[in-house]
Amino acid sequence: MAGVTDVIFRQICKELGADVMVTEFVSAEGIMQADERTRKYTEFTDEQRPVGVQLFGADGERMGEAAKKIIDWKRPDFIDINFGCPVNKVVARNGGSSLLKDCPVLAAVASGVAKAVGEQVPVTAKMRIGWDENSVNAVEVARILEDCGMQAIAVHGRTRAQGYGGEADWEVIDAVARAVKVPVIGNGDITCGADVVKRRATAVSGVMIGRAAMQNPWVFREAKHFLETGEILADVMIEERWELVLRHCRLAVESRRNGTEKQTLTAMRSRLMAYCKGFPGAKELRQKLCQVASVAEVEALAEYSIGQGILAEF
Numbered sequence: 011m012a013g014v015t016d017v018i019f020r021q022i023c024k025e026l027g028a029d030v031m032v033t034e035f036v037s038a039e040g041i042m043q044a045d046e047r048t049r050k051y052t053e054f055t056d057e058q059r060p061v062g063v064q065l066f067g068a069d070g071e072r073m074g075e076a077a078k079k080i081i082d083w084k085r086p087d088f089i090d091i092n093f094g095c096p097v098n099k100v101v102a103r104n105g106g107s108s109l110l111k112d113c114p115v116l117a118a119v120a121s122g123v124a125k126a127v128g129e130q131v132p133v134t135a136k137m138r139i140g141w142d143e144n145s146v147n148a149v150e151v152a153r154i155l156e157d158c159g160m161q162a163i164a165v166h167g168r169t170r171a172q173g174y175g176g177e178a179d180w181e182v183i184d185a186v187a188r189a190v191k192v193p194v195i196g197n198g199d200i201t202c203g204a205d206v207v208k209r210r211a212t213a214v215s216g217v218m219i220g221r222a223a224m225q226n227p228w229v230f231r232e233a234k235h236f237l238e239t240g241e242i243l244a245d246v247m248i249e250e251r252w253e254l255v256l257r258h259c260r261l262a263v264e265s266r267r268n269g270t271e272k273q274t275l276t277a278m279r280s281r282l283m284a285y286c287k288g289f290p291g292a293k294e295l296r297q298k299l300c301q302v303a304s305v306a307e308v309e310a311l312a313e314y315s316i317g318q319g320i321l322a323e324f
């Protein structure tokens with residue numbers, strides 16, 4: 011997830027049970043220019059494996075070259091292609107979900123990457139179910155992707171027009187999973203183990219969790235425990251939540267990935283707000299978090315929040 015699943019957040023998710031993770035998406039052109047920022051997006055550690063690097067772009071040949079380059083640099087466990095991004099900047103350059111409207115180009119991108127990568131690593135794809143409600147074509151697109159050599163397909167059950175609103179359509183995800191032989195990973199609105207169990211009743215081979223992890227990275231631990239035992243783990247206490255928030259801040263500052271401490275904390279504000287959704291006094295906390303500029307300030311907020319002595323209800 012762009013702006014979210016950086017190397018530090020992935021480390022946290024891995025520790026909490028995430029099985030397979032993907033980098034923030036990167037443009038094929040960024041890879042070709044090997045710019046510093048793009049390198050940063052594709053960073054991962056061996057402990058985080060299996061990790062995929064996600065590429066977007068609209069030119070199969072350039073995408074293929076970029077995929078080869080990234081394999082030389084990083085040896086990721088797989089290359090993933092983004093056919094789901096709804097953001098105007100990406101769509102305007104014919105990347106992401108815009109390719110759902112142009113199956114020949116989508117096929118050229120998928121096969122361009124698959125051919126360039128060959129047997130080195132698997133190539134996978136992530137897609138939405140269509141451009142809008144009048145053009146839901148996920149089954150057709152998935153068949154094309156399979157024919158082009160994609161070895162797994164993740165399907166976010168929304169159209170591009172939906173953005174992140176409304177509900178993910180798991181009937182379409184199920185239809186896709188039944189239509190192709192490669193594993194299909196269902197994605198959309200999973201927030202707990204019970205959701206995973208519910209969605210397992212479809213034909214998917216796995217599920218993908220997005221936004222829920224931003225607020226609650228413990229979701230992986232909770233979901234796995236629920237799958238193994240049928241028991242729901244006790245809510246994570248506010249102390250443990252703050253401990254993780256602070257650890258994330260410290261790791262980010264230590265890494266100097268975003269410059270000074272002030273720059274790092276400024277860049278992290280939206281992440282901190284996501285973590286604190288649902289905390290007691292969340293409204294006031296949010297107002298303060300959108301001004302923090304040092305770890306010490308976050309520590310003070312944590313102390314204040316914990317000191318209120320109220321257990322969060324999630």
Ligand SMILES: Cc1cc2nc3c(=O)[nH]c(=O)nc-3n(C[C@H](O)[C@H](O)[C@H](O)COP(=O)(O)O)c2cc1C
Nearest residue numbers: 011012034035136166197198199200219220221222
């Ligand atoms: C901030 C943000 C950034 C995202 N960036 C990406 C991305 O780079 N690549 C991608 O395939 N999906 C991206 N997504 C979409 C998610 O991976 C996921 O498909 C979507 O949020 C639906 O799943 P969820 O209901 O579990 O959140 C992003 C979503 C959000 C909210």
